[in-house]
Amino acid sequence: MELSKKAKTINPAITLALTSKAMDMIKEGIDVINFSSGEIDFETPDYIKKAGIDAIENFSTYSHSDGLKELREAIAKKLKTENNIKYNYDQIIVCHGAKQALNNAFFAILNEGDEVIIPAPYWASYPEIVKKCGGKPVFIYTQKEDLFKVNIDMLKEALTPKTKAIIINSPNNPTGMVYTEDELKNIAEFAIENDLFIISDELYEKLIYSNKIKHTSIASLGKEIYERTIVINGFSKCYAMAGWRIGYTASSKKIANVMANVQNHTTSSVNVIAQRAALAALTSKNPVLEDILNEFKKRRDYISQRISDIPMLSSLRPKGAFYQFIDVSKLFGATIDDVTIKDSEDVARLLLDKYRVCVVPCNMFGYDKYIRLSFTNSMQNIVEGVNRIEQFVKHNF
Numbered sequence: 269m270e271l272s273k274k275a276k277t278i279n280p281a282i283t284l285a286l287t288s289k290a291m292d293m294i295k296e297g298i299d300v301i302n303f304s305s306g307e308i309d310f311e312t313p314d315y316i317k318k319a320g321i322d323a324i325e326n327f328s329t330y331s332h333s334d335g336l337k338e339l340r341e342a343i344a345k346k347l348k349t350e351n352n353i354k355y356n357y358d359q360i361i362v363c364h365g366a367k368q369a370l371n372n373a374f375f376a377i378l379n380e381g382d383e384v385i386i387p388a389p390y391w392a393s394y395p396e397i398v399k400k401c402g403g404k405p406v407f408i409y410t411q412k413e414d415l416f417k418v419n420i421d422m423l424k425e426a427l428t429p430k431t432k433a434i435i436i437n438s439p440n441n442p443t444g445m446v447y448t449e450d451e452l453k454n455i456a457e458f459a460i461e462n463d464l465f466i467i468s469d470e471l472y473e474k475l476i477y478s479n480k481i482k483h484t485s486i487a488s489l490g491k492e493i494y495e496r497t498i499v500i501n502g503f504s505k506c507y508a509m510a511g512w513r514i515g516y517t518a519s520s521k522k523i524a525n526v527m528a529n530v531q532n533h534t535t536s537s538v539n540v541i542a543q544r545a546a547l548a549a550l551t552s553k554n555p556v557l558e559d560i561l562n563e564f565k566k567r568r569d570y571i572s573q574r575i576s577d578i579p580m581l582s583s584l585r586p587k588g589a590f591y592q593f594i595d596v597s598k599l600f601g602a603t604i605d606d607v608t609i610k611d612s613e614d615v616a617r618l619l620l621d622k623y624r625v626c627v628v629p630c631n632m633f634g635y636d637k638y639i640r641l642s643f644t645n646s647m648q649n650i651v652e653g654v655n656r657i658e659q660f661v662k663h664n665f
């Protein structure tokens with residue numbers, strides 16, 4: 269019996285594999301510092317949890333498969349007031365996390381063989397979702413000198429008659445870079461000129477560490493780009509609600525209608541309890557976000573400084589999201605306990621096995637010279653974890 273050829277092209281999630289090895293070690297009593305998690309280490313705020321508990325007691329039916337009308341209205345209001353983009357509630361589709369929102373988006377726009385430009389480094393699931401939906405990922409390898417941003421020359425080089433869409437992820441996982449409004453205007457012009465869709469993943473929009481930097485949604489930059497953009501967002505990162513699994517798309521009505529059919533036959537509706545909790549998150553004041561931001565900024569400042577002080581490692585200070593993206597290529601070629609380091613996976617494996625620090629090797633993000641550290645850990649653990657990374661470098665190089 270042969271399995272699907274297309275399904276067999278989908279790669280496993282290495283991020284999760286390493287994390288689960290670290291978890292197994294922790295269960296065995298080994299003190300591992302885990303820098304691999306993509307999940308905020310803050311509890312979901314109480315007022316959101318209470319709305320979930322209330323929903324358990326009072327709501328048990330399906331919602332509309334596009335999501336609760338009240339929630340879609342609240343999302344549309346948020347997009348107007350915070351992002352300056354006007355949507356009616358029926359242009360919003362509530363999904364099982366941003367991941368399903370991305371799946372719906374690509375399923376709705378791609379035909380077999382259509383190309384999607386993915387600026388690298390990228391979140392590991394993008395190419396796999398594109399492939400699942402019949403598309404072909406085309407990577408642009410952005411450079412540290414350009415702060416890991418794409419420019420128009422790079423886009424022109426990647427463009428072919430089959431190009432259908434560009435993914436923009438700002439603030440970015442894993443680099444923490446944030447596009448300026450002018451940079452987005454250029455990308456928008458390019459997309460309009462070449463009749464492309466934009467998939468704009470804005471999941472980390474509120475996690476920016478400077479008042480001088482503002483998140484801009486590319487869809488807000490004019491009618492033409494609005495029509496061809498699918499905004500992806502959700503509650504996982506900015507409301508500490510990763511496990512509640514609520515994300516959404518916002519798009520033109522024409523695209524929303526197609527995505528609604530895709531969604532309907534995938535899942536009759538997203539869990540209504542989680543939807544009610546997300547509604548509370550959007551309709552209440554959210555002081556907790558400020559606490560998260562302040563704490564993450566402290567961690568960002570500490571990690572960036574310490575890493576830049578470790579010889580052989582180099583890194584830019586992230587402006588947003590909650591990751592430090594670190595060039596470890598100067599370690600390549602060295603042999604430690606019979607392992608000759610050839611890529612970031614070897615570095616990550618050695619760090620876990622010998623120094624009990626779990627980091628993410630960025631080959632899954634398209635960059636095998638880099639590792640990624642998440643700030644989603646207590647300051648005490650961060651200090652200890654960075655000390656261990658420093659020892660690893662100092663003892664062996």
Ligand SMILES: Cc1ncc(COP(=O)(O)O)c(C=O)c1O
Binds near residue numbers: 471504515
């Ligand atoms: C850039 C990016 N987009 C989308 C997702 C998926 O988010 P969710 O947990 O809401 O499905 C993640 C999760 O880590 C992410 O980093």
